[in-house]
Amino acid sequence: MTKSQLQFMVFKITTDGVESSEALGEAIGRLLQNQDVISLNGPLGAGKTALTRGIARGWGTPDRVTSPTYTLVNEYRRAADAQTLFHLDCYRLSSADDAETIGLDDILAAEGAVVIEWADRIAAWLPLDRVEIHIAQPADETREFSFTAHGPRSRELIERLRQQREGGV
Numbered sequence: 001m002t003k004s005q006l007q008f009m010v011f012k013i014t015t016d017g018v019e020s021s022e023a024l025g026e027a028i029g030r031l032l033q034n035q036d037v038i039s040l041n042g043p044l045g046a047g048k049t050a051l052t053r054g055i056a057r058g059w060g061t062p063d064r065v066t067s068p069t070y071t072l073v074n075e076y077r078r079a080a081d082a083q084t085l086f087h088l089d090c091y092r093l094s095s096a097d098d099a100e101t102i103g104l105d106d107i108l109a110a111e112g113a114v115v116i117e118w119a120d121r122i123a124a125w126l127p128l129d130r131v132e133i134h135i136a137q138p139a140d141e142t143r144e145f146s147f148t149a150h151g152p153r154s155r156e157l158i159e160r161l162r163q164q165r166e167g168g169v
């Protein structure tokens, strides 16, 4: 691993409606592989679940994503090979110690990709090499997605997403 592969990088994408946020998610979902971790942060109503709905579609599940607020963890299996996308929502966790209550270690060790809403609440328990997405809401229908990568795999994922967007895919 070279030093440059470890460098933190940031990439921003702005969307102008829920459909374009879902389409962005779909592009991310197509790039996701088992063991990838996406952490989502941003205020209530920022669009974390909307983005996840797209990610799940891109991952290939036929199921519609719902907010896991009451269950904390939802699992979506894709049609092609039954691989799992785990969708966690940490909003209701009262302390980071509750990471245990959702079985985070088992989820991270399992085969499958992971998307986590309110991930900052359990940041200390997450792998360093994850794609962090912060969502800001500069206007009613506008959302700004800032992507940060801290390791080689998350950097590669963001780089591929950037190439697709710049290529107009």
Ligand SMILES: Nc1ncnc2c1ncn2[C@@H]1O[C@H](COP(=O)(O)OP(=O)(O)OP(=O)(O)O)[C@@H](O)[C@H]1O
Binding pocket: 015, 016, 017, 018, 019, 021, 042, 043, 044, 045, 046, 047, 048, 049, 050, 051, 067, 091, 117, 140, 141, 142, 143
């Ligand atoms: N550009 C946009 N992208 C995403 N959602 C948008 C956009 N513009 C408006 N919206 C609206 O913002 C809301 C986003 O809701 P969503 O449940 O995805 O947020 P959330 O971040 O998951 O909230 P919570 O913290 O409660 O889980 C929806 O009502 C959606 O229609």
Ligand SMILES: [Mg+2]
Binding pocket: 048, 049, 050, 067, 117
């Ligand atoms: Mg949500």
